[in-house]
Amino acid sequence: MIESRELVEATYSLKISSIKPCRAGYILDTDQGRKYLRQCQCSENRILYVHEAKQHLIAQGFTTLDPYAVTVDGNPYMVIDNQNYILTPFIDGRECEFGEDSDAVRASTTLAAMHKASKGFKGRSRHNITSELGKLPENLTKRYDEIMRMRRKAERERGAFDYIYLDCVDKFIALAEESLTLLEGPEYGRLVKKTLHEGGICHHDYSYQNILMKGSTTYITGFETCGEEIRIYDLVNLLRRKMRKCNWNPQKAAMILKAYSELEPLSGDEIVVMKAMLLFPQKFWRVANRYYNSRRSWAQKNFTGMLEEVVAEYHEHTRFMSQYDELVSL
Numbered sequence: 001m002i003e004s005r006e007l008v009e010a011t012y013s014l015k016i017s018s019i020k021p022c023r024a025g026y027i028l029d030t031d032q033g034r035k036y037l038r039q040c041q042c043s044e045n046r047i048l049y050v051h052e053a054k055q056h057l058i059a060q061g062f063t064t065l066d067p068y069a070v071t072v073d074g075n076p077y078m079v080i081d082n083q084n085y086i087l088t089p090f091i092d093g094r095e096c097e098f099g100e101d102s103d104a105v106r107a108s109t110t111l112a113a114m115h116k117a118s119k120g121f122k123g124r125s126r127h128n129i130t131s132e133l134g135k136l137p138e139n140l141t142k143r144y145d146e147i148m149r150m151r152r153k154a155e156r157e158r159g160a161f162d163y164i165y166l167d168c169v170d171k172f173i174a175l176a177e178e179s180l181t182l183l184e185g186p187e188y189g190r191l192v193k194k195t196l197h198e199g200g201i202c203h204h205d206y207s208y209q210n211i212l213m214k215g216s217t218t219y220i221t222g223f224e225t226c227g228e229e230i231r232i233y234d235l236v237n238l239l240r241r242k243m244r245k246c247n248w249n250p251q252k253a254a255m256i257l258k259a260y261s262e263l264e265p266l267s268g269d270e271i272v273v274m275k276a277m278l279l280f281p282q283k284f285w286r287v288a289n290r291y292y293n294s295r296r297s298w299a300q301k302n303f304t305g306m307l308e309e310v311v312a313e314y315h316e317h318t319r320f321m322s323q324y325d326e327l328v329s330l
Contacts (some may be wrong), residue, residue, distance in 0.1 A: 004080050007078075008028070008078070008080075008087075010072075010328065011070070011071045011073075012078070012297055013072050013299075014031055014032045015031040015143075016028050016030050017030065017031075019027045022036070022090075023036055024039070025037055025038025025039070025091050026038070028087075029045075032116075033090075034087060034089070034090040034092070035043060035088065035090055036066075036089070036090040036091075037084050037086070039080075039085055039112070040077065040086045040224065041084075044225070045127045045128050045129065046127070047076055047077045047084060047086065047250075048076065048127050049123055049124065049126075049129045049188075050224055050226060051067075052121075052123040052126075052127070053118075053121060053123060053201050053223060053226055054066075054067045055057050055067070056120070056306065057114065058119075060117035060119075060165060061117055062113055062114055062116075062118075063220060064217055064219045065130040065133045065219060065221065065223070066089055066091060066219065066221045068087065069086075069088065070319070078117040082172050084116075091212050091214060091219050091328050092214065093213050093214035093219060094211035094212065094213050094215075095208050095209050095212060096208045096211035096218075097208070098241045098242050099114070099245040099246075100112070101252065104256055104302070105256070105259045107218065107238060108235075108238060108256045108259040108260045109223065109259045109260070109263060110179065110218040110220060111206060111226075111234055111235065111260065112259070112260045112263035112264040113263060114201070114203065114220055114263075115200065115234070116233075116264050118199075118201035119197045119199060120198070120200075121199045121200060121201050121287065123227050124227065129227060130225060130230075131228040131229075132204075132228070132229050133192055133195060133196065133228045134229075136188065136277075137184070138185065140179065140183065140232065141180060143280070144176045144180060144223075146176070146289060147169065147281075147288070148170065148173070150165065150288050150289070152164065152167050153292055160299070160304055161291055161300060161304045163301055163309060164304065164307050164311065165288060166305065169313050172284045175193070175279050175281045175318070176280055177280055178279050178281075179276045179277070180276075180280075181278040182273075182276035183273070183276045184292075186272050187268075187272040187273050188276075190269050191230050191267075191269050191270060191273055192230065195228070195230050195231070196228075196271075200228070200231060201228075202226060202228065202229035202230070202234055203220065203222075203225075203229075203234050204226050204233065204234070205224075205226075205236070206237050206238055208241070216218065230273070231264075232274050235257075235260060235274070236274055236277045236278060239257075239274075239278065240278070240282070242256055243317075243320065247313075247316045248317050248320035248328050249320075250266040250320055251278060253327060257327075257328065266328075272326075274326075276285075277322065278324070281310075283310050284310045287303060287307050290303065291303040
């Protein structure tokens with residue numbers, strides 16, 4: 001990066017006093033403040049889409065994010081050795097700890113604020129970005145089919161992982177079928193139409209490393225996979241991550257939902273679709289899918305342990321789902 005210093009300075013019209021490697025990029029001390037430069041694997045169209053989404057959020061008052069700096073030519077990225085790079089403010093904050101209730105509440109409140117500010121955004125078509133909106137039943141059906149296909153595979157192979165899988169797969173299949181049945185109702189279709197009409201931004205990767213806490217301020221970063229999707233996709237991801245830290249404690253879920261709803265109330269349709277999403281055995285599918293697609297001998301023990309963790313969660317998960325209707329009516 002030292003050899004590209006003058007190019008970066010000229011491209012962004014700034015002066016760099018120091019460069020320090022940090023994670024997958026570089027911290028730059030400049031005359032315009034501390035910046036973070038990193039390579040971005042996204043296409044030009046994707047970068048332009050994300051830049052427009054961030055600018056929309058900022059224009060609507062949501063400023064606790066990491067906007068792309070614009071070059072002297074007006075581009076939200078620069079090219080070094082045929083690779084796209086983006087420059088953002090460096091946020092010197094700590095990553096969110098979902099195990100801490102206060103952090104989880106802050107993450108939920110900030111997510112609601114982001115979703116509220118995102119309304120009206122419809123930049124996908126301008127940048128030729130594909131949309132996942134409306135594809136949830138199809139995507140979950142494919143995963144259900146893969147669970148069934150992996151059961152047949154386990155019946156043939158009969159290794160340690162296979163025996164555990166076969167012993168528990170039927171109850172996870174039942175969860176998946178209940179989830180898909182709920183999605184066949186009218187609620188999901190209405191949510192898709194509402195999202196198309198209103199516009200908005202779904203973060204699509206609302207994980208701890210993309211939620212930074214600095215003092216009393218909560219920042220959202222990592223917008224590179226954001227897109228057009230129902231907003232509860234993000235909220236369900238947040239809930240799952242919190243629930244796995246607290247044995248699917250219903251009171252903790254109520255806390256998350258209350259924090260979100262105080263700013264952005266949830267509709268009846270959203271409550272039904274959230275139930276379908278939370279029911280689906282996502283982690284069970286993911287662990288098995290990774291195991292049967294890797295098949296490396298050294299990974300057998302690791303994946304077997306991961307599957308055992310998923311099975312151990314089953315009773316807490318189903319207990320939580322049995323209380324879901326009561327929980328969301330509070």
